[in-house]
Amino acid sequence: MTEVSWWQARALAGEAMGDSSGEEVPLANALGRTLASDAVALTDLPGFPTAAMDGWVVCGSGPWTIVGTIDTGASSVSHLDAGKAMRIGTGGAVPAGATAVVPFEAATVTDSRVIADASDRTHIRVQGEECVVGDVLAHRGDVINPALMGSLSAAGVDDVAVVQRPWISVLILGDEVIRAGVPTTGQVRDALGVQLPGWIHMLGGDVVSVRTCTDDPQELADALRSASGEVDMTVATGGTARGHRDFLRSTLEALRATIIVDGVAVRPGHPMMLATLDGTPVVGLPGNPLSALVATVTLIQPSFDAWFGxxxxxxxxxxxxEGVAPSSRPLTRLMVGRRELGGFRQVERVSSAMLRGIAHADGWAVVPPQGVHAHDAVPWIPVPWMRRTDDR
Structure with a gap:
């Protein structure tokens, strides 16, 4: 199988997972969840004309005679006659006939009469100014943030339909990988098993198991077979290249898995894989840590995006x-960097085996094979803790 382009790999990954299912949850418990359907307003906002300021609600031209008070939370009087005024608080229900709310600081009161200069501003919020019943306030696929929770609550929503989070199993491959202590010659610390659950969680999934496997094809086969059918995706790190100790490809072939992606024209991260085993997607991440993260946003993130709509x-x-010169080969480059005054700029220490650069970066700029000029706009992938929730 020949390698595919980076954009092709993302498209294929978006087709790999099965259909997601939804559930209804109280709005108060929905923070960080993804909407399974559009959320609509159940009431006009505001639901009635309201005062936008503390002041005097008046009818017609002044001066106005004070005839009472409208308390916030109380039903409005039915009508306000010309030449009359009532004390009102912000959010109070404005009676029919009212023409303006005069802020307290803009008025003087003498002998129970309100005196103020005419103003072009009425300080009255009309019914439905923000939304009306049936308006779509958030779309399927939007992540619920605190402000959206408030918006939906104000519009009368108590419960929302959200997408159930996919379950993910992670396999860490390699005889050289240790999980604790200072590595000696020939050993490396596990830098992926400790961070992948966080990446996956922030992208929308839940890691239900992290298992370490030695470079033994039978142990790997048993682990892949055990995860298949129990989770929505299996993620394996390492073993995707073609070295004499890289067994993921041959093990998947022995298990009669369907290999969808076997190499991607991208740097870093080229030796990534995507397959399905008994209907369960298997993502193979390269062993080099930064390459593994490039594979994560190439294969796992698009799969999740499709899952969540x-x-x-x-x-x-x-x-x-700055400009980037054309590549010597037809491949996409994912440049680790930060947004600064003047644009996106690459950070230091970004080779495929390093994590120091991405740990302090905003994300990846997607540089096409032909390169880019300074100030050109290119697609970029924010790190998940900086993702916008409504990109459309």
Whole structure:
């Protein structure tokens, strides 16, 4: 199988997972969840004309005679006659006939009469100014943030339909990998098993198991077979290249898995894999840590986006601070960097085996094979803790 382009790999990954299912949850418990359907307003906002300021609600031209008070939370009087005024608080129900709310600081009161200069501003919020019944306040695939929770609550929503989070199993491959202590010659610390659950969680999944496997094909086969059918995706790290100790490809073939992606024209991260085993997607991440993260946003993130109903949304754009020369080969480059004044700029220490650069970066700029000029806008992939929730 020949390698595919980076964009092809993302498209294929978006088709790999099965259908997601939804559930109804109280709005108060929905923070961070993804909407399974559009959320609509159940009431007009405001639901009635309201005062936008503390002041005097008046009818007609002044001066106005004070005839009472409208308390916030109380039903409005039915009508306000010309030449009359009533004390009102912000959010109070404005009676029919009212023409303006005069802020307290803009008025003087003498002998129970309100005196104020005419103003072009009425300080009255009309019914439905923000939304009316049936308006779509958030779309399927949007992640629920605190402000959206408030918006939905104000519009009368008590419960929301959300997508159930996919279950993920992670396999850490390699005889050289140790999980604790200072590594000696020939050993490396596990830098992926400790961080992948966090990446997956922030992308929307739940890691239900992390298992370490030695470079033994039978142990790997048993682990892949055990995870298949119990989770929505299996993620394996390492073993995707073609070295004499890389067994993921041959093990998947022995298990009669369907290999969908076997190498991607991208740097870093080229030796990544995507397969299905008994209907369960298996993502193979390269062993080098930064390459593994590139594979994560190439294969796992698009799979999750499709699962959550965000597959058709374009990547956001960022302007480049500096030009990038054309590649010597037809491959996409994912440049680790930060957004600064002047545009997106690459950070230091970004080779495929390093994590120091991405740990302090905003994300990856997607640089096409032909390169880019300074100030060109290119797609970019924010790290998940900086993702926008409504990119469309």
């Amino acid at each position: 965000r597959a058709q949304r374009d990547l956001p754009k960022v302007a480049m601070a």
